[in-house]
Amino acid sequence: MAEESVKRRLAAILAADVVGFSQLMGANEMGTLAAWKERLAEVIEPRITSHDGRIFKMMGDGILVKFNSAVDAVQCSIEIQNEMAVRNADNSSDTRFELRIGINLDDVILDEDDIFGDGVNIAARLETLAEPGSVCISGSVHQAIANKLPKRFEFTGEQRLKNIEKPVEVYRLTDMPHPSAGTGAVRKRSDLFQELGYGxxxxxxxxxxxxxxxxxxxxxxxxxxxxxxxxxxxxxxxxxxxxxxxxxxxxxxxxxxxxxxxxxxxxxxxxxxxxxxxxxxxxxxxxxxxxxxxxxxxxxxxxxxxxxxxxxxxxxxxxxxxxxxxxxxxxxxxxxxxxxAFRNPMALQSYYNGEALLWDSKNNAELNEAQRLLELSIELEPESATGYATASLAYWLEALSGQCETPSKTLDFAVTRAQEAIRRDDVTGYPHLVLAQVHLSNREFDDAETHANSAVLARPSCPAAYSLKAAVLNFLGRSNESIEFAQFALRLTPVHPPMYPAILANALYGCERYHEAIEAAQSAINLDSGNVEPYLALAACNGALKCKEDALWAIEKVRRLHPNFKLREYAQKQPYKEQHRLDRLIRNLREAGLD
Known part of the structure; x- marks a missing residue:
């Protein structure tokens, strides 16, 4: 690049992209492209121009914009997201586009029609952290806008961003409109992240x-x-x-x-x-x-x-x-x-061996040996709640596997041990995890939510507790809340088991955010291709989107994993509180090709 054309400037950089654009293009290439060009021309470009912004790059489903003012960049992003939400809620629109936006304020290098530097890279990284329909900004932007805008930001901590040497303070814009809401409606975020993470x-x-x-x-x-x-x-x-x-x-x-x-x-x-x-x-x-x-x-x-x-x-x-x-x-x-909690060294040793085997067990034989060791710890130290608590989890996992000879009897053991642990002032939270699941399967919804809440209180940083609460809330019909708890579980464990994205997929499906649900389900499948639940979520989403080919692929996987799968039997086991939610799920699975 010629030296005379290169300039260094302090600038606010906005990076945005469309969530699930590849799936949209795969479903209807020409229609999606035409609709996206229309949104650019009617919604995005006019607002960038009105705030003195300049588009430097158009990358198919993404844009990179420079502003002279951080206030202008943030105000522009809010206006764009507001209008996109209104357009998405318009039933006459065939295609819904949800944007993620990241904004950073820093020195950048301008070279005629291109822009470079960490200031640009950080904005792009922040965009990936933003929720669909929302905005993430850096600490430098937050400091620059101060109280100049009425919108509220929540601090999500210092984040290590890919290929960025120093950690970056990240703030997330709250109270953004949600595409699934009616026209003009605003999704009110709970204070979950603020309450748990701030400071x-x-x-x-x-x-x-x-x-x-x-x-x-x-x-x-x-x-x-x-x-x-x-x-x-x-x-x-x-x-x-x-x-x-x-x-x-x-x-x-x-x-x-x-x-x-x-x-x-x-x-x-x-x-x-x-x-x-x-x-x-x-x-x-x-x-x-x-x-x-x-x-x-x-x-x-x-x-x-x-x-x-x-x-x-x-x-x-x-x-x-x-x-x-x-x-x-x-x-x-x-x-x-x-x-x-254990005074008896032998009870302590037996408990440790049983707990270690519980988490590493690969079959029922190993799970049964873990149960035996935990029961021995109870026998040696009957007043300690910890042995009962972990044993309740071990029995519940066996009943859940469906491979034990008497599932109902095993589940009874799990409930008994959980209740005994709670009577002994349990501090592990395991019994509440077990009882929440049992009450949910029995359609005792109030009790299920109570125990899910108790699990979170007992284990404030336990991802399993938040993931469980997300599952319970989704079955209760509160999918928006469910999404937040499921996302927080994933934040607590970036290296996670497939259960967590699978639960997030179901919550997103409950909000009719099908493209995001597909992404979450695929993430769960990438971690464990032998679990049928994410394939069912894929099938239901693609059934709702009328994506026949993708739906049939998911159905084929379901039938391969469960040759005798029957939709009626599956429906009977789903503990939805509201019948219309179950009806929609079964209708979309039928549309996908399941019977």
């Missing part, structure tokens, strides 16, 4: 490394990592982001920098374990991700044979962490967080 530290635990020659010490390292996660999940003033995959294998392989970027947190707890003669040494370090600064480091030595010593190490580390992060625990909270 609270985001922390992730990197699985502790085993530096010992003995391989069996690796299981102890996993024990310490898991114990810390379980305890920290219950700290009410901390957001714990984690890896929900068995044994956290992906997290173990990541570098510290990669780990921090993947989980988008401010702080990482890492450590290692080493056997020194008859002693076990555990080193732990709390690191601030943005600058690599060590906030705290500790070293703990315990006798190898003292099993309870491992839990004392966990408790000591937790106490140091909450002190380093200046988290104020309410009176008595420290006692609730302690894992030392």
């Amino acid at each position: 609270k530290p985001f922390l992730a635990v990197k699985p502790f490394e085993n530096l010992s020659a003995e391989e069996d010490q690796g299981s102890i390292a996993d024990s310490i990592s898991s114990g810390l996660i379980v305890a920290l999940i219950r700290v009410p003033h901390l957001i714990l982001v984690g890896d929900e995959t068995p044994s956290m294998q992906r997290s173990k392989k990541m570098s510290l920098e990669e780990f921090g970027q993947t989980f988008g947190v401010q702080y990482v707890l890492k450590g290692n374990l080493q056997k020194l003669g008859g002693q076990l040494r555990v080193n732990a370090e709390l690191v601030e991700v943005s600058n690599g600064r060590y906030l705290w480091a500790g070293q703990f030595d315990r006798e190898v044979g003292d099993i309870s010593g491992l839990f004392k190490i966990q408790d000591a580390i937790i106490e140091e962490i909450v002190t380093a992060l200046e988290i104020q625990l309410i009176h008595g909270e420290a006692d609730r967080l302690a894992r030392g």
Whole structure:
């Protein structure tokens, strides 16, 4: 580029793209292209011009715009999203377009008809963080607009953006119109993200490394990592982001920098374990991700044979962490967080072995062995709630698998153990997870919601609790709320099991946001192609969109996984509170080709 044509300017950069544009083009290429050009000409370009913006790039379904003022950029984005929502709600419109918009204020390099620099790259990254129909802005934009606009932004924390060296403060615009609402209607976001995330530290635990020659010490390292996660999940003033995959294998392989970027947190707890003669040494370090600064480091030595010593190490580390992060625990909270519920070392050992096997079990035989070990811990320490709580989860998982001989009897065991744990002042939250599912399947909707709420309160950073609540709310007919809880579950665990995007897909389907639901269902399938639920969501969405070819592909997968699948039997098991929602689902599945 010629030097005389290159200029450096402070500018507000707006990046936008259309959600699910590829699916729209696949369904109706010519119609989508014509409709998108019409929206550009009638909605987007006039508003950019009115705010003195200049379009630098048109990328099929995306645009890149420069503004001289951050206020103009944000005001323009709000006007565009408002009008797009109105057009989407117009029943005469054949095609609905939902935009994601990101805005950044920074130095950029102008070269005649092109624009470069981190200021542009950050705007593009922010666009990917925005919800469909909404706007994400950087901290520099938020500072520049101050109180000049009536709209409210919520702080979502410092985010590590791809290929951007320093973390970026991200703010999300609230109270945006939703395309599924009626004309002029405004979707009122709940204060979930504000209430849970604002001003609270985001922390992730990197699985502790085993530096010992003995391989069996690796299981102890996993024990310490898991114990810390379980305890920290219950700290009410901390957001714990984690890896929900068995044994956290992906997290173990990541570098510290990669780990921090993947989980988008401010702080990482890492450590290692080493056997020194008859002693076990555990080193732990709390690191601030943005600058690599060590906030705290500790070293703990315990006798190898003292099993309870491992839990004392966990408790000591937790106490140091909450002190380093200046988290104020309410009176008595420290006692609730302690894992030392077992006084009998044999009960403690049996519990640990049973819990580890529960999360790693690959078949019913291993699940049954986990149940046996958990029952042994109950026998050895009958007053501890923890054994009952985890056993209730183990029995429920077996009943859910559909592979046990007497599912109803196994489910009864799960309910009994859950109730016994609650009577003993359970702090794990597991019993509420189990009872919420049981009440939901029995169509006891109020009780299901009560226990889902209790699970969230018991485990404020547990993604499973938020995902469960999302599922319950969707069946209750409150799909908009369900989406928010499902998205928060995914925020808490960027490395997640397929259940989480599958639940999000169902919630999005409930709001008739079919293209987004398809994306979420495909994400679940990519993680586990053997689960039938995401294929059913794909089939229903494509049935609603009249995408015959995609619908038939999903139906073929359903029949391959369940050759004897019957739509009537499936419908009878779906605990929807409102009949019209179930009727719509069955109608769309029939439209897709299921019977």
